[in-house]
Amino acid sequence: MKNVLITGGAGFIGANFVRYLLRAEPEVHIINLDALTYAGSLENLRDLPDPSRHTFVHGDICDADLVNRLMREHEIDTIVHFAAESHVDRSILGPAPFIKTNVIGTFTLLEAARQAWGQERDGVRFHHVSTDEVYGSLAPDDPPFQESTAYDPRSPYSASKAASDHLVRAYFHTYGLPVTITNCSNNYGPYQFPEKLIPLMILNALQGRPLPVYGDGKQVRDWLYVEDHCEAIHLVLRKGQVGETYNIGGGNQPYNIDVVRKICALLAELRPGVDYASLITHVPDRPGHDRRYAMDTTKIRSELGWQPRHDLESGLRATVRWYLSHLDWVAKVAQGEEFQKWLQQNYADRQSLAGRRRA
Ligand code: NAD
Ligand code: DAU
Numbered sequence: 477m478k479n480v481l482i483t484g485g486a487g488f489i490g491a492n493f494v495r496y497l498l499r500a501e502p503e504v505h506i507i508n509l510d511a512l513t514y515a516g517s518l519e520n521l522r523d524l525p526d527p528s529r530h531t532f533v534h535g536d537i538c539d540a541d542l543v544n545r546l547m548r549e550h551e552i553d554t555i556v557h558f559a560a561e562s563h564v565d566r567s568i569l570g571p572a573p574f575i576k577t578n579v580i581g582t583f584t585l586l587e588a589a590r591q592a593w594g595q596e597r598d599g600v601r602f603h604h605v606s607t608d609e610v611y612g613s614l615a616p617d618d619p620p621f622q623e624s625t626a627y628d629p630r631s632p633y634s635a636s637k638a639a640s641d642h643l644v645r646a647y648f649h650t651y652g653l654p655v656t657i658t659n660c661s662n663n664y665g666p667y668q669f670p671e672k673l674i675p676l677m678i679l680n681a682l683q684g685r686p687l688p689v690y691g692d693g694k695q696v697r698d699w700l701y702v703e704d705h706c707e708a709i710h711l712v713l714r715k716g717q718v719g720e721t722y723n724i725g726g727g728n729q730p731y732n733i734d735v736v737r738k739i740c741a742l743l744a745e746l747r748p749g750v751d752y753a754s755l756i757t758h759v760p761d762r763p764g765h766d767r768r769y770a771m772d773t774t775k776i777r778s779e780l781g782w783q784p785r786h787d788l789e790s791g792l793r794a795t796v797r798w799y800l801s802h803l804d805w806v807a808k809v810a811q812g813e814e815f816q817k818w819l820q821q822n823y824a825d826r827q828s829l830a831g832r833r834r835a
Contacts, residue, residue: 477601477713479505481552483537483585484559486510488668489605489702491520493556496706498525505529507550509543510559511536511577514814519805520667537581540588547592556603556709557585560640563671564609564633565822568763571632578636579643586647593653602655603713604644608698608725609634610659613766620770623659623721630764641721654718658709661725661771664791665702666798670810671818673697673732674792677739678799679806681752686830687740688823691761693733696768700726701791704784711780722780725771728788735792742796759826 480497484490485508494506510516512534524530531550535542537559546552559581561567561574586602593600611621612628627642629635647653664674677687708724716722730738733756740752776782786794799806809815 477501477504477554479507479550479552480554480556481507481509481546481550483509483555483557483581484516486512486516486518486520486532487558487562488515488520489663489705490558491667492665492702493558493706493709494521494530495525496703496710498529500710505531505550507531507533507546507552509533509535509537509546513561514812514818515562515669517809519808538576538584540584543584543588544591547588552592553599554601554603554713555585555589556605556713557582558605560637561633564631565671565762566818567631567633567636569821571636574632574636578633579639582640583643586643586653590647590651590653597652597654600654601713601718602644602647602653603709604641604655604657605709606641606657606659607634607637608659608661608723608769608771609766610638610641611769614768614770616768618768618770620772621659621723622772623723623775630766648719656712656716656718657721658712659721659723659771660705660708661698661700661769663700663702663705665795666802667805668702670806671815674735674739674795675799677736678743678796679810681740681743681750681755682747684750685755686757686827687736687752687755688757688759688826688830689733689736690759690765693736693758694731695765696729696731696770697735698725698769698771699728699730699735699788699791700724700784701786701794704786707785708776708782711782712776715780717779722776723771723773724776724782725773726784726788726791727771727773729768729770730788738788738792739796742793746796746800757827757830759823759830
């Protein structure tokens, strides 16, 4: 691993991974290709451990000429592909960019890798970062998702990620492209854009705004601290078997409502004086809302020796502390017109319906 193309490295997990890799691989040079959509920001890439080994390129993964040029000029031997439209609620209100970036974008990168690497099999790798959502939704007593679980995506987001996973596997079987795939559960931690559950709840609570819990709040997610995800991806790059898929997850099963209550309790401890829990508001549910995810991570634990270093308690505490000490970052990434419009679009009707129900 010498010259690594990271796509989406100005987003939440990508920016954490850029930091992680610069520390873990002292010889590596990173080319970071990111379109800087609403979800990406150069603010996420301030104070990198060794900025001289990081080159940022502002561009679109669907731009084949650009991707081909980067592969050639930087002699890329490893691609770690994070770039995606990633928010399920946005995919419900407007699926088109999900199909473009997640499907066409992945296809464009695969073609560029195939052309650049030709028959080269040694020392090159295409790693695709995917999600547990491709497996669908579990009933309360169903066993957790395994790597062999049949795909059953249910939102435009998860369907587009499933399509990209299938393409990546097809390039392995058809062209022998050396690929690996990781399917991970819900991440949280520093630099997560505040449209997602955990940062949204922290920031709404600090502003005294309602904490919008979809439906009964008894949906179950498996939460993983982002640094643990970065470590798992690095391990798969180093020791993973080409052509294989690895599930990654935190091994916890809280109801959403309990995650929100934990955040309120942490804030009450760290910023006392407000009854944060009284802000919890049940609002109309997400259409097609997956009820439960759970990951069986036996394969990555037993084959590669990975395990998460953070449990939900310590990870949530670190996350709440991070947001409290980075309100300047929040102001820069979240004050824009686009995000304010999104909040209006996704929550205004829900809040007024919730208000009417309460009245
Ligand atoms: P994010 O939305 O925070 O960041 C996505 C990044 O991709 C942004 O910087 C954005 O500017 C960039 N991007 C979007 N379209 C692009 C394009 N056409 N060309 C170049 N760059 C583009 O996403 P995230 O939460 O960091 O997720 C990263 C990856 O991990 C995604 O593939 C996602 O499906 C996957 N994943 C996320 C989670 C999670 O909980 N967040 C869990 C499992 C897997
Ligand atoms: O499971 C992995 C996936 O996790 C990733 O592939 C996605 O990119 C990532 O966005 C995330 O998807 P979710 O839909 O699970 O995450 P989100 O933070 O949007 O929601 C988490 C849960 O909280 C979900 O059950 C919906 C609920 N929720 C979310 C929001 C934004 C609420 O109750 N209220 C909210 O306002």
